[in-house]
Amino acid sequence: MSTRLNQRWILRERPDGIVKSDLFEKDQVPVPELKQGQVLAQTLYLSFDPTQRAWMAMETYMPIIELGDVMRAGGIVQVIESKHAKFKPGDIVNYLCGWQQYVVFEPDRPGLMPATKLPGHLDPALLLALSLTGLTAYFGLLDIGRPKAGDTVLVSGAAGATGSIVGQIAKIKGCRVIGIAGGAQKCAWLIETGKFDAAIDYKADDLGAKLNELCPHGVNVYFDNVGGPITDEVLLHSAQNARVVLCGAISQYNTPQDQMYGLKNYLSLIINRGTAQGFIILDYLDRAIEGLLCLTKWVEEGRIIQEIDMQHGFDNIPATLARIFTGENLGKQLLQVSEPALPIPTSAVEKMIFNLLRSFVVWRKG
């Protein structure tokens, strides 16, 4: 047994309403000795995602987190010891590491998500944001929303991690983009930084009146992150052949299933020959590299601003999860657990191949 200790946040209770810090308990266990085929890594950054609440509460597209288990979370880790030929100390890896300082994984044993080595020359925090919600925005908008130049694209949860990227991709594709977000500060970000054409503050504005004013010909693509009454109102403003991308429904996640808001206006999709389609980003993992290549290029060119809301400190982890449900976050909610303990390996050849491949993919995808 190694002398290194691993601090962890354990799930102790299932949520009832909004997630609170007292659902979790901190403990400390020794880091086990590595066996052949295993890798030991230190957590650098954690991602905070609305779906974590669902993982805590029920069986979904992922198994429920058992009480007493480490809280599940995606993150960026750095390899510090390895008994696997393809992973070496210093490597940066995207992994479902959970709320703990150290994690042992076996790359050859299939888990809930594969451990993915990331290019060392790019900022790991940026890659974490782009690899989760960035890819959700990319595939949800382009594959399901199928925006065409000139379309009116409306995004709810627009100043959040997914929504902010959806709107900026839609601008790249030549659309007119309107974001719905809570509060004047977020709406100002949408216009000034995100370069959206218009913003609606759902907490202060009359949503229906604003949609009449801003979308006189209806909404061609609605990218929905929030569900509930906002989505119900938007449906009334569907254009002919509207596409509704059902990405999430955060307004309903803290509500028991039998009390969730039922949509009243979905018949508008019949009248307007519209479609509504849900998706889970895990279905696109085999195309993740395509999305990451495009997104990183757009970020480097300044065509997409990836806002990161970075919190710090291991003790601050549970409180950070609540921020996305209270709307405190602007952009992607991350938390830095530690600084890299080792230099991050970079290779000029790897960088050159990455850039060449990226130019080709971006050119092909337009």
Ligand SMILES: NC(=O)c1ccc[n+]([C@@H]2O[C@H](COP(=O)([O-])OP(=O)(O)OC[C@H]3O[C@@H](n4cnc5c(N)ncnc54)[C@H](OP(=O)(O)O)[C@@H]3O)[C@@H](O)[C@H]2O)c1
């Ligand atoms: N389908 C998939 O594979 C997939 C993958 C990733 C994410 N998602 C979904 O995408 C959505 C956004 O996730 P994210 O990670 O990008 O989070 P996020 O948008 O960065 O954070 C959540 C935001 O939701 C808004 N919100 C919270 N409660 C609300 C309410 N009652 N009504 C309206 N808005 C509310 C808040 O913004 P305001 O201050 O503007 O209210 C908050 O900042 C979620 O529904 C999530 O489940 C789906």
